[in-house]
Every structure is written in structure tokens, then in C-alpha cells.
Amino acid sequence: MKKIFGIPVTLLVLGLLVLGTATAVLVKYYSNTVTHTVDVSSPLEMTGDTALSISIFGGENIYYEITTKNLANLSLESYPITQVTGPAVWDGTEITEVWLEDPNGLWNVTSMVYIIKDDLSLIPFSNAGILNTTTLKLYFDNTATGTLHPYDRPIGFDEWNYITITTNSAIMPGEYIINSCQLFDPSGTCV
Secondary structure (H helix, E strand, O other), X not given: OOEEOOEEHHHHHHHHHHHHHHHHHHHHHHHXXXXXXXXXXXXXXXXXXXXXXXXXXXXXXXXXXEEEEEXXXXXXXXXXXXXEEOOOOOOOOOEEEEEEEEXXXXXXXXXXXXXXXXXXXXXXXXXXXXXXXXXXXXXXXXXXXXXXXXXXXXXOOXXXXXEEEEEOOOOOOXXXXXXXEEEOOOOOXXX
16 A cells, blocks of 8 residues: 555545545635524613502502603504502502502593502502512503403604502501512413
8 A cells, every 4th residue: 555654645635635635614704604693682672660669658659650662663562551459468458549640631540459469460559458478460451341452662652651659558567568560471471
């Protein structure tokens, strides 16, 4: 068998073939690679009192303001959620009134506040009875039908809301944490 540099010709040709193929693959891979870095942000921006940890006396009001803006160049649908965590299980008597003010006016919306259950069905907060949880996901149904539906957030949407919650004077003492968010999936939570 013929040898070049002490290596059999067949083995040398095979080695060069493997080396050439590997080099061609690497050159093709490295010369045709384009990398893009994309920074993705939430298309809905919420500002104002989106997370509250407050101290009040039973019977007093809780006030907060929220502004929601659609920053995307497309219309969106979202579910406005208020998540409330309290020191004890809820029985539906903790809140006596809820008022909503927006650019269109001021309304008593107590009868339109619902609890989103795990199966995504709604029950009116005022008729909830004793619930086996310390955290509630509250939803304001502007149709007053008890139906979970997304709200339209068209391009350029920019709306503020003032919310006033009147607590029952017999509300359980302790810390209450209120988080407000816009969810694209109502099974999610406010963080």
C-alpha cells in the first residue's frame, strides 16, 4: 500500500475529505448566521395605584386611581382584574359599596363587582357567602350580566379610573393587599 508522509493514501484521502466537509459546514454556518435581539414589553401599561398595601379602620373608604394605556399598534382585548388578599377567608360582607369614576361620570357599581372562580365562572361579590380563600380575583362586569368578557383596548386607548371602596365597619382587622392588572387570560393572576 502506498504511503504519503507515512500515512496510507486511502486513510489520508478519507481524512482530508472529512476535514474538508467539516470546514465547509462551519464556514457555511458561520458565514450565514444572522442574530437579532428583540426586547418585548407589555403592550398595556398600567400606572397609578396598581399595588396597594393600606391601613384603614373598618367602615372607612379605600381610594385608588389607575390609568391604562395601549402602547401597541394594534387593538387588544384584556380583562381588568383587581386581586385582593386579606387576613381571613372572605364572606362577601367586607365591602359595602364600590364607586367607579372615569371620564364619562361617577357610578355606584357595587352590583357589578364579581368574583372570578377557578372555573372562570362569576359570582356576585355581595352574594358570595363564605369563601374558602383569602385571595379574591374581582372583576367589574360593565354589562351587569355576570358574564366574563374581555374589554376592548383600541390603538391609542388611554383611560383613567378612580375607585372608591367602602368597607364594612365589621371587616376583619389586618392587612389587605390590592393588586390591579390587565390580563389577556383571565385564569392568570396579578403579580
